[in-house]
Amino acid sequence: MxxxxxxxxxxxxxxxxxxxxxxxxxxxxxxxxxxxxxNRRRYMDMYNNVPxxxxxxxxxxxxxREQVGMLNVHNRYLHDGILRYGERLLARHHDGIESVVxxxxxxxxxxxxxxxxxxxxxxxxxxxxxxxxxxxxxEVRKLARCQATTGEVRSVPFPDARRGAPxxxxxxxxERLREVLDGFARDGVPxxxxxxxxxxxNEGLPTAPAGYLPQAAAMVRAAGGLFIADEVQxxxxxxxxxxxxxxxxxxxxxxxxxxxxxxxxxxxxxAGSRAVVENFRRRTGYFNTFASSPLQAAAGNAVLDVIxxxxxxxxxxxxxxxxxxxxxxxxxxCEAMGEVRGRGLFLGVEWVTARxxxxxxxxxxxxxxxxxxxxxxxxxxxxxxxxxGNVVKIRPPLVFSEQDAAAFLTAFAEAAGEARQAT
Ligand SMILES: Cc1ncc(COP(=O)(O)O)c(C=O)c1O
Numbered sequence: 001m002x003x004x005x006x007x008x009x010x011x012x013x014x015x016x017x018x019x020x021x022x023x024x025x026x027x028x029x030x031x032x033x034x035x036x037x038x039n040r041r042r043y044m045d046m047y048n049n050v051p052x053x054x055x056x057x058x059x060x061x062x063x064x065r066e067q068v069g070m071l072n073v074h075n076r077y078l079h080d081g082i083l084r085y086g087e088r089l090l091a092r093h094h095d096g097i098e099s100v101v102x103x104x105x106x107x108x109x110x111x112x113x114x115x116x117x118x119x120x121x122x123x124x125x126x127x128x129x130x131x132x133x134x135x136x137x138x139e140v141r142k143l144a145r146c147q148a149t150t151g152e153v154r155s156v157p158f159p160d161a162r163r164g165a166p167x168x169x170x171x172x173x174x175e176r177l178r179e180v181l182d183g184f185a186r187d188g189v190p191x192x193x194x195x196x197x198x199x200x201x202n203e204g205l206p207t208a209p210a211g212y213l214p215q216a217a218a219m220v221r222a223a224g225g226l227f228i229a230d231e232v233q234x235x236x237x238x239x240x241x242x243x244x245x246x247x248x249x250x251x252x253x254x255x256x257x258x259x260x261x262x263x264x265x266x267x268x269x270x271a272g273s274r275a276v277v278e279n280f281r282r283r284t285g286y287f288n289t290f291a292s293s294p295l296q297a298a299a300g301n302a303v304l305d306v307i308x309x310x311x312x313x314x315x316x317x318x319x320x321x322x323x324x325x326x327x328x329x330x331x332x333x334c335e336a337m338g339e340v341r342g343r344g345l346f347l348g349v350e351w352v353t354a355r356x357x358x359x360x361x362x363x364x365x366x367x368x369x370x371x372x373x374x375x376x377x378x379x380x381x382x383x384x385x386x387x388x389g390n391v392v393k394i395r396p397p398l399v400f401s402e403q404d405a406a407a408f409l410t411a412f413a414e415a416a417g418e419a420r421q422a423t
Contacts, residue, residue, distance in 0.1 A: 020383065022373045030055025033397050033404055035381065044404060046375075046382045046396045049346075052236055052260035053306040054399040060263045060302040067298035074289050075102075081297030088304050089261075090271060092242045094251045099277035101270050102292040106232035106258025107135025109268035110195065113256040114139065116272055116280045117193035117226045125184040125191040127177065127220065129158035131387035133202040134195065134230050134256075143195065152189055154180050158387060159213075160206035170209035177216055181223045191225035193254070198244035201233040204386020205341045205348040213248040221253075226276075232258035232268075233346075237307050237398050240317030240344030247343055263306075265299035266290070312398040316344035319405050323347060323394065326409040334416045336367055341391075345398055348391040351384075363388035367419065374415040380408055 005026060009017065025043070029036040032054040035043045045055065053060060067081075075082065086100045101116075103109045118124055128134070128143040132155075135141070142148075146155040156176045161169045177194075184191045194216060200206055217227040229252035234244025238260070245252055254272040261267040268291070271277070280286065290296075307313065324340060324347055331337040331349075338350030351368035368384040371392055375382055385393040396404070 020381075021376050025376075025381075032057075033400050042379065043376070044380050044396070044408065046380050046394050046400075046408065048397065049233065049238060049395050050259050050264055051397050052238070053263055053303055053310070053312065054397045057263060057302075057306055057399075059306050060299060063298045063302035064265060064295065067295050070294075072293060072295045075292035076287075079294050079297065081294050081301065082292050085297040085300045085304075088301065089257075089269065093255060093271065096251060096253065096273055097255055097271045098274040099271065101277060101280065101286060102296060103258075103268035103270065103288055104266045104290050105135070105268045106230075106256065107137050107140050107268075108288065108291075109232065109256035109258050109270045110134045110140050110143075110228075110230055111137055112270035112280070112286065113195065113228045113230075113254045113272075114193065115284065116254055116270060116276050117228060119279055119283050120272075120276045121190075121192045121225060123190045123192040123224065124152045125189045125193075125225070126153045127180055127184075127191060127194040127225075128153065128155050129196060129200065129203060130155040131158045131203040132195075132197065132200075134197075134232075149180075149183065150187070154183065156180055158200055158203040158206060159208035160203075161209045163206075168209075170212050170215065173209055173212055174215055174219065177219055181219065185223070191220060191223050193226045193228050194220040195228040195230055195256075197230045197232070197234055198248040198250065198252075199234045199239060199343065199346065201346070202385065204350070204388070204391035205346065206387075207339065207341055208248075211249075213250050217250050217252070226253040228252060228254045228256065230256045232256060236260045236303075237313040237316055238344055238346050238395070239342075240313055240320060242313065261303065262296060262299040263303040265296060267296045267300050307398070310399065313344075315400075316398050319400050319402055320344040320347065322402060323405045323409070326405065327412065330409070330413045330416055334420060336364065336419060337416065338362065338390075342394075345394075345396055345400055347394040348386065349394070350386075351390045351392060363390035365389040368392050371415055371419055374418060375411060378411045378415060380411050 026038045035045045134143045142153040159173045229245045239247045258268040327340045338352035341348045351364045352362040353364050368390045372382050383393045
């Protein structure tokens with residue numbers, strides 16, 4: 001028997017490298033919202049946010065191709081492209097975000113953001129949520145599903161308006177934050193920053209209690225810390241706004257960005273006030289070989305061109321609303337669907353054993369996996385995510401059209417109906 005591609009992968013990459021789907025896909029080409037496998041089967045990509053302007057957008061491909069054929073060096077030279085890109089990216093943020101450090105990954109951007117905050121405040125304490133993921137380096141990993149109540153990194157319960165079950169969920173969640181801030185002060189590890197994804201993507205897009213994040217930011221600042229928004233998933237038009245922070249009603253002190261910035265070319269960025277960034281530069285002499293390069297600039301500028309020209313933020317709002325309304329309608333006849341959540345083209349559908357059961361007990365991770373695999377068989381690629389793994393994650397490229405949404409809703413209703421019959 002010849003070695004299968006999956007066996008070869010295990011041998012070359014070492015078994016354990018994660019793969020999606022019961023029967024993994026062998027993809028060979030992408031175009032717009034479509035991905036094609038080795039048998040030329042077409043799938044609609046409802047998952048990937050790196051190709052935010054669609055797979056292989058001709059404008060991005062042309063810009064990258066031209067730059068690779070012209071100049072591609074590290075960043076210790078003057079270059080207009082990267083400055084233009086930095087200026088354009090910064091102009092999309094609120095006025096307090098003035099200067100930027102480019103990196104190659106979201107992890108590095110969060111790592112730099114943490115360093116910026118710690119150097120600016122001369123403090124070490126970091127608050128995150130208990131179901132977060134911000135990256136995979138030794139330092140940033142400390143924030144992944146952190147349960148710690150001692151040490152330099154401590155967590156608060158991720159905000160879900162249903163969590164804690166009190167009359168006023170915002171108050172309950174803010175009390176938990178108060179305990180962490182007080183604990184830091186008591187232990188002589190004062191808070192440097194709180195870092196969150198402003199839409200709590202990895203937590204499963206829970207509906208945070210109204211006003212939670214602005215009040216949390218105010219509490220952290222009052223305690224002498226800074227507020228860091230991790231926009232790696234939430235940013236660049238995904239929610240119908242440029243940044244998830246706009247949806248959450250906050251103006252962060254430091255922003256970390258990544259995934260979609262380069263449309264496939266690795267770009268990350270950490271930005272803050274000029275004083276915060278220059279303090280970081282002075283104290284660290286930070287250098288990152290592939291970051292801030294002419295190639296990153298070409299890709300990043302081209303992605304911004306497309307988002308602006310094709311008005312993709314507005315498209316995310318329009319098509320996302322249609323998608324969310326359609327899912328809510330399907331939910332009326334499908335008890336397995338809990339909350340339909342999210343904004344723009346980043347939606348989540350909770351899969352539950354019973355709508356009225358409590359939190360983890362109601363999470364139906366297997367059901368979410370089954371529906372994801374059923375939709376893959378129908379030609380739609382999704383994933384499952386969230387604190388309990390039971391949220392079907394819907395996050396197509398922002399060029400997703402109303403016709404694409406209609407086709408997906410038809411398939412989703414069929415799959416939900418089949419799941420109902422099977423149980
Ligand atoms: C919210 C968030 N922040 C940071 C990261 C890390 O980004 P990267 O994988 O590019 O290092 C991720 C990756 O999934 C993420 O979801």
